[in-house]
Amino acid sequence: LCLNGEWQCEIDQSDSGLERGLLQRDLESRILVPFCPESPLSGIGKRDFLQVVWYKRQVEVPAAWSGKRVLLHFQAVDYDATVWIDGVEVKRHRGGFTPFTCELGKRAGQTLTITVRARDDHRIPQPRGKQSQQYDDYACFYTRTTGIWQTVWLEPVPETALRRPRITPDVAN
Numbered sequence: 001l002c003l004n005g006e007w008q009c010e011i012d013q014s015d016s017g018l019e020r021g022l023l024q025r026d027l028e029s030r031i032l033v034p035f036c037p038e039s040p041l042s043g044i045g046k047r048d049f050l051q052v053v054w055y056k057r058q059v060e061v062p063a064a065w066s067g068k069r070v071l072l073h074f075q076a077v078d079y080d081a082t083v084w085i086d087g088v089e090v091k092r093h094r095g096g097f098t099p100f101t102c103e104l105g106k107r108a109g110q111t112l113t114i115t116v117r118a119r120d121d122h123r124i125p126q127p128r129g130k131q132s133q134q135y136d137d138y139a140c141f142y143t144r145t146t147g148i149w150q151t152v153w154l155e156p157v158p159e160t161a162l163r164r165p166r167i168t169p170d171v172a173n
Contacts, residue, residue, distance in 0.1 A: 003059060003114075003152040007033050009044070012052040015119065022054050023087055031055065036078070036149040048085055053147040055116040061154065063109040068156035072102040072114065073148035080119040085112050094144070096120070108156075118147040 009031035010022060017023070035042035037053055062072055074081065078096030082089060085104060093100040104112070122133060122144065 001059070001062065001154040003057065003154065004033050005146075006030050008056040009037065010054045011037065011046065011050055011158075012054055012117075013050070015052045015134070017052060017054050017117060023084060027054055027056050031147075032144050033148050033152060034075070034145055034150050038143050038145060045121045047143055048120050049144065050146040051119065051121055053118045053120075055118070055148060056113065057110055058113050059106045059154065060111045061109060062156075065156040066106075066108040068106065068108065069161075070104040070159060071155045071157055072104055072109045072147065073099065073151075073153050073155060074101075074116075075152070077101045077116065077118050077148050078145050082117045084115040085111070087115075096149075099150075104154075116148065120146040135137075 007030070008027035010017070010027035010159050011030050012020075013021065031037060031044050031085060032041065033055070037050060038046040039045065043149055072083070072085075072090075074083075074093070076099060077093065079094065081091075081093045081100075083091040083093075083102050085102070090104065091100065091102040
């Protein structure tokens with residue numbers, strides 16, 4: 001179930017969102033996922049340094065997924081992501097270029113509130129590729145990417161499923 005599309009969004013420059021109740025309330029604006037808030041295609045287009053961006057979306061898990069485990073996949077979130085389901089933390093992931101998955105258990109027919117906090121402090125050492133550390137693009141460095149910037153989706157899987165199949169050939173035989 002692809003979750004790309006409109007999500008609630010709020011920029012949190014002081015990283016005080018937990019204390020201000022962003023986990024419990026609606027967020028103040030909208031964003032088009034999977035575009036980062038720096039991109040005009042996101043509907044925000046704010047190119048300044050963004051310390052923290054919050055996302056929220058409700059989704060109904062199809063009843064047809066009964067008896068299956070539900071996985072929530074993020075193809076990429078830059079940089080330090082925390083994911084909550086219905087206010088309960090289910091995953092923390094660091095790395096702006098690598099996918100990660102949240103195991104949600106059996107949730108068929110339920111309406112879930114997914115909340116994501118993405119921290120991307122440009123002042124601390126972390127892998128950043130060719131993202132500019134200046135306000136503007138320069139030389140081969142381009143506008144920063146904060147938050148969800150690739151596809152998000154839910155997947156039903158059976159109780160027993162392959163996570164990372166690995167095939168090792170035995171060339172000699």
